Amino acid sequence: MWPMSSSKIFSAAEACRSIADGATVLVGGFGQPGTPNRLLRQLLAQGTKQLTLVKNDASEPGLGISILIEAGRVAKLIASHVGLNPLAVALMHEGRLAIEVYPQGILAEKIRAGGAGLGGILTDIGLHLDTDRPAQLVEVAGARYKIEPALRGDVALIHAARADTMGNLVFTKTAGNFNPAMAMAADLVIVETGEIVPAGAIDPDHVHLPGAFVDRLVLVEKSAADYGVLKHHALQA
Amino acid sequence: MHYKHRIAWRAAREIKAGQIINLGIGIPTLIMDYLPDRQQVFVHSENGIWGMGPRAAAGREDPDLIDAGAAYATIVPGAAFFDTLTSFAIIRGGRIDLAFLGALQVAQNGDLANWIIPGQMTPGIGGGMELAQKSRKVIVLTTHVTKTGAPKIVKSCSLPLTAPACVAMIITDRAVIEVTDAGLCLKELAEGVSVADVVAATEAPLLVPEGELPRF
Numbered sequence: 001m002w003p004m005s006s007s008k009i010f011s012a013a014e015a016c017r018s019i020a021d022g023a024t025v026l027v028g029g030f031g032q033p034g035t036p037n038r039l040l041r042q043l044l045a046q047g048t049k050q051l052t053l054v055k056n057d058a059s060e061p062g063l064g065i066s067i068l069i070e071a072g073r074v075a076k077l078i079a080s081h082v083g084l085n086p087l088a089v090a091l092m093h094e095g096r097l098a099i100e101v102y103p104q105g106i107l108a109e110k111i112r113a114g115g116a117g118l119g120g121i122l123t124d125i126g127l128h129l130d131t132d133r134p135a136q137l138v139e140v141a142g143a144r145y146k147i148e149p150a151l152r153g154d155v156a157l158i159h160a161a162r163a164d165t166m167g168n169l170v171f172t173k174t175a176g177n178f179n180p181a182m183a184m185a186a187d188l189v190i191v192e193t194g195e196i197v198p199a200g201a202i203d204p205d206h207v208h209l210p211g212a213f214v215d216r217l218v219l220v221e222k223s224a225a226d227y228g229v230l231k232h233h234a235l236q237a
Numbered sequence: 238m239h240y241k242h243r244i245a246w247r248a249a250r251e252i253k254a255g256q257i258i259n260l261g262i263g264i265p266t267l268i269m270d271y272l273p274d275r276q277q278v279f280v281h282s283e284n285g286i287w288g289m290g291p292r293a294a295a296g297r298e299d300p301d302l303i304d305a306g307a308a309y310a311t312i313v314p315g316a317a318f319f320d321t322l323t324s325f326a327i328i329r330g331g332r333i334d335l336a337f338l339g340a341l342q343v344a345q346n347g348d349l350a351n352w353i354i355p356g357q358m359t360p361g362i363g364g365g366m367e368l369a370q371k372s373r374k375v376i377v378l379t380t381h382v383t384k385t386g387a388p389k390i391v392k393s394c395s396l397p398l399t400a401p402a403c404v405a406m407i408i409t410d411r412a413v414i415e416v417t418d419a420g421l422c423l424k425e426l427a428e429g430v431s432v433a434d435v436v437a438a439t440e441a442p443l444l445v446p447e448g449e450l451p452r453f
Contacts, residue, residue, distance in 0.1 A: 030284040030321070031307040033300065056321070057361075060307075083360025084307065092359065101361040104283065105325025112322055125329070126366055128401050161301075173301040174285045174310075176320040208320075229298040233307050237295035 008167050008217045012042040015190045015216040019048050019155050026153035026186050027055040028179035035064045036159040036192045038220040052076040056178050058085035063226050080104035108181050114152035115184025121148050156186035163193045164202045167211030180209045192218045240410040244378050246271045247453045248408050256334040257281055262306045264378040265337035283324050283364040288316025329371045336372035340379040342394040345441035347404040347416040350396035369400035381409040381438050388440040411435050425451045
């Protein structure tokens, strides 16, 4: 009745075992919401190193991808904003972590293009900038654009609020962010979620990302502190 | 009133009913406390909210609901959540009527620098470049001078630009200044501040209208 009912469900260790040293890993999340904390802890535990990570931000010390950065496992970070992680900024200034930054929406579109089988995008954002990445310029209908090449990962680590056994995903509130784009742009897509329901239990009209993009599902306990409220970002009573 | 709140209070008067606004990190987020009628203004947050409400009360935080500065947020009735692609389609597609941004420097032609001090501060670009370049109107909220007293309103920005010629208005702790084709025009003065004070603290030339200027 439910085809492929359990073929996509893995433990965190099984799901992440094939992630090799030197891999490029797309990591969902904007701040903590939508960040696949359990899968990142698995990468730390299994010793994967020399990673290139792609995430909106550098997370905060002790959280998210910062646990891998602090352990010296990350060679390069591609992000849009790293200001909330002074450890990452310090490593960058010491020359121990390469950081490449893009405007946030352009980073997302580069990833979308990678997921959609396109070579890149044309954009007029930041045309005024001199960066260490010389831009290839083109003119279309009288307007100037630069070419931003598409970006793909070997692996995407995704956090979804809910999945069905087919891998159809539902995101929630501000925890969607980069997750849908990243889940389309990697050769191996691993999704952690707090809830896995039978196929058919999610109304097909309410699926945010079809299971066609999802390879492995990992059921996670969301009782760990990194999934909870961070007191330093809350108003004081 | 603390000067940051005075700036935010004055800035809120620039918002018209029905507008979609975006509040950058820092002083702009304080505008949330001074919105005249929340129902008529829709606040966009680039991490995926259209219809953001005030910060979550203590004990009422939702770990999945934050603003772009990582503070726990709320929503108003009619709000929508979406992913980063959709959020920046709203921005780059020109749907933000008014963006309030912070500044390191603003030039007399409206150039804005607010994302990097090479060798000192490297937070990254975030959504600021797209907001500055594509919002229908950009108002900068900032202190008039740096912590060491250097003017932030300058003839030409020495720091790398966020976007060229994008700023329409500058609201500081001392003055309200409009960016016009003829140059920077002094429009209002903060309580207790003279025209001479503002001119002295501004590197760029200021056009000063005849007569008494309004106070805020």
